Amino acid sequence: ETGVTQSPTHLIKTRGQQVTLRCSSQSGHNTVSWYQQALGQGPQFIFQYYREEENGRGNFPPRFSGLQFPNYSSELNVNALELDDSALYLCASSSVGLYMNTEAFFGQGTRLTVV
């Protein structure tokens, strides 16, 4: 098991609502990334945070936003939920070095269902 924990594990929301997902990074890791894994697909990169600032973003609309806190924990916020947002959301933490060759360690994910 990795030291990355996510909460909640499951969540059901109604279309149009807002949701906040939380992630606690592995000790010593300074970078957190979020991924969306739709059913039957590989994870898709949403964004990455380093030292409390977003330093990379995938092809996701602005209603997907995030935060990283001084203790390196993180939140993913999604506004105006759509049915297609139903997916497993994965948080990954890593200790980014100069060459970015370190592996990412993933949490168990939050299963979001939008109805």
Next chain:
Amino acid sequence: AQSVAQPEDQVNVAEGNPLTVKCTYSVSGNPYLFWYVQYPNRGLQFLLKYITGDNLVKGSYGFEAEFNKSQTSFHLKKPSALVSDSALYFCAVRPRGDYKLSFGAGTTVTVRA
């Protein structure tokens, strides 16, 4: 554009037989390459990575992977599969100097007793 291809949706092998899960990539430069495994209702577990050096990389749980630069492939292998290896396997690529991991669609491995 980066892309990662796992040409087989499913791989079925008998326990004790060798296991191979294929991965090819289309990324400029010399990217970093990773394999992850996902068990039902779980997150991804890191298996191994290729950074540089020897083309044969050894990882967790007896898995290894062979990097072939000319074929831009990074196939995952295990000499003798176990029933407990049954899971979903993902190949991932990160270009050097980049932060984004790009994943393949995954390959479901079933090892029968």
